[in-house]
Amino acid sequence: MKKIVGIFAIGMLVSLSALGQERQTVYSITQERHEIPWYEEQLSLWEKYVEEHQYDAPAWYNYYSSARAIKNLNWEDREEYKNWGKECTKIAEAAYKAVPNSFEGNHIIWWDSGNDEAKREFLMRAHEIAPDDTRAFDDLMIYYELNRNGEKFSELCLKIYESGELPASILNWGYNVLSELDENAIVFTSGDNDTYALWLVQQVKGFRKDVIVINSYLITLKDYQEKIFAELGLPEFEGEIDGVHRAIFDNEKEIPVYVDVCGIKFFEKDSIMDDVYLTGLAYKYSKDDVDNVSLIRRNYEKRYLLDYLTHQFSTHQSDGVADSFSELYLPSLIKLYKHYHETEEQEKKAVIEVLLLKIGKKFGQIDTVQELIKDC
Secondary structure (H helix, E strand, O other): OOOOOOOOOHHHHHHHOOOOOOOOOOOOOOOOOOHHHHHHHHHHHHHHHHOOOOOOOHEEEEEEEHHHHHHHHOOOOOHHHHHHHHHHHHHHHHHHHOOOOHHHHHHHHHHHOOHHHOOOOOOOOHHHHHHOOOHHHHHHHHHHOOOOOOOHHHHHHHHHHHHHHOOOOHHHHHHHHHOOOOOOOEEEEHHHHHHHHHHHHHHOOOOOEEEEEEEEOHHHHHHHHHHHHHHHOOEEEEEEEEHEEEEEEOOOOOOOEEEEOOOHHHHHHHHHHHEEOOOEEEEOOOOOOOOOOHHHHHHHHHHHHOHHOOOOOOOOOOOHHHHHHHOOOOOHHHHHHHHHHHOOHHHHHHHHHHHHHHHHHOOOOHHHHHHHOOOO
16 A cells, blocks of 8 residues: 555644734744744834844844745745745845845855855855854755765754754654664655754764665755765766656665655655655655555554653744644554554554544644544
8 A cells, every 4th residue: 555645734834823013033934933924024024123223133134034934935836936035035135235244144145045056155154253153054064965074064963953953853753764764775855854853863863874865955956966876876867857856766776765754745746656655754665565554563663762742841942843743643643543453453553543633633633533543
């Protein structure tokens, strides 16, 4: 049995916030997420503020962050996304003109560039101005990954881990993803948090460093692509950018390839969807049939660390974003629940039911969950 299609959204939890005519710090949507009207209000408030305080670098950062969040939340509306991209660039250029010697002014230019090597000097200048400012750490980590500078990459992973940027629950989720993969496998990711979680667990905890984590967007960068292919011992890829993923899936060295449950949305319209099997928190690519229920059972019974789903002993600014990762367990949990029903393992079935209902209730999916398991 292959993938479960579309019964649960992937990584989509949005925090609800009342609007209130007061300027607030605007964080990246990977850290704290609100609805678009909240960002629109903040955009207006910070715009008015910088008109009167043009040398306030943090104000420019919040102004830009508001526009960037609106752009990213309009990802599926490509025209709107493009228009907000232009607005972001206008704000970035105005910010740099107003505060060129600040961390914020330089980092905004880099942040807006989308990893444009021609703008690298702005990232390095921002880091030089404020070497302990964690807002540049992610970008530096990505830079060292793109250049395959393992020592510096590991150093930045440790700094991000020590800064507490990622909630423990996301790191735990990353551990569980890595735990289920075949030896020396490749796993595709797509976003910031799902990629960073795997990188940090590998580099800081030394867990499953045999796995190659490939971000689906970064691999389309030619220089990085060439480095990865060379390391994997694959022939240089000469085709269209979109074909690079297929070349990895069908690699001639028969390296196992997975896509994590966050990253699968990148391939929703790709023919590889006919050959992927849900194995828990990842999809395994295979031209041959895979007994994925047995793999799901193995992962939950022997590999995953799950206590964090039922016992939370700390809070984090990004808990709202992190909570959405818990919802990603539901499709495989339902498969496992039905399997235990069929095998008449009532005690194990009862444990999974408690977890299913707890997660379902938390994310407003309780009716859906109950409907899917009602005949078991």
